[in-house]
Amino acid sequence: MPDAAQTAADATSAANGGADAAVAGADQAAGTIKGAADALAAGGSDPWYSLASLVDKGGVIVVILIVLSIISAAVILLKLWQFWRSDLKRHNFVDPAVDKVEAGDPEGALAILSKYKTPLSRAMAAGVRAKARGDLRDEDVAAEISRVGAVELGALQRHFRWLEVIGNISPLLGLLGTVIGMIEAFQQLEESGSKVDPALLSGGIWQALLTTAVGLIVALPAITALNLFEGRVDQVRLSMRDASARILAALHARPMSRPAKAAD
Structure with missing residues (x-):
């Protein structure tokens, strides 16, 4: 048992x-x-580069940068449309207009220039009209061409300041967000005391660096577009100076009768 x-x-x-x-x-x-x-x-x-993840981890700084990127994109599209509409590359009317002025035919020159809506054609037409008045000196005609040219160039340069400001402050805003994120990460590390978790620190650091990345992403297109636009405006300025000098020389060499269009 x-x-x-x-x-x-x-x-x-x-x-x-x-x-x-x-x-x-x-x-x-x-x-x-x-x-x-x-x-x-x-x-x-969501991956870190998704919009929802960036807004969640970047906070207010990323929201501001997104708004700036929208403004930058709107300005770039607006300037592209304006430059395309102004047909800045067209110069084929300069020689015929100068030839008409040298032949003493202001009406013919104005008829040619009126067919085009470029800054260059408007500045040249302003000089022909000023000379056709008959009571202005060559210095006054040159001043009128300069005035109209400055107005046209100012229209081409409108809103450039937005791109400049966005290109300058976006990296600074991103850096500010990174500094704030680093401060928060080290505060969490301090609160953990002796139980230091490397994952906690590394996670806070890479999240803090997101704002710097977003700031650079916003700034790069704005700065690039601004430099390209300014280069195009510089080319227009040089073309306008050359055409103005030629039209002034032609106006000085050939006295013209008062055209019918100038009498209006």
């Missing part, structure tokens, strides 16, 4: 051990499943 009792006790112990092992295996399996689910959820989250 003692042997039978001992055998029963051993069997009970073995059964309990098997049950514990089964519970442990179930717990391990549940942990594995949970870990896989967490990994899947993490893999399906």
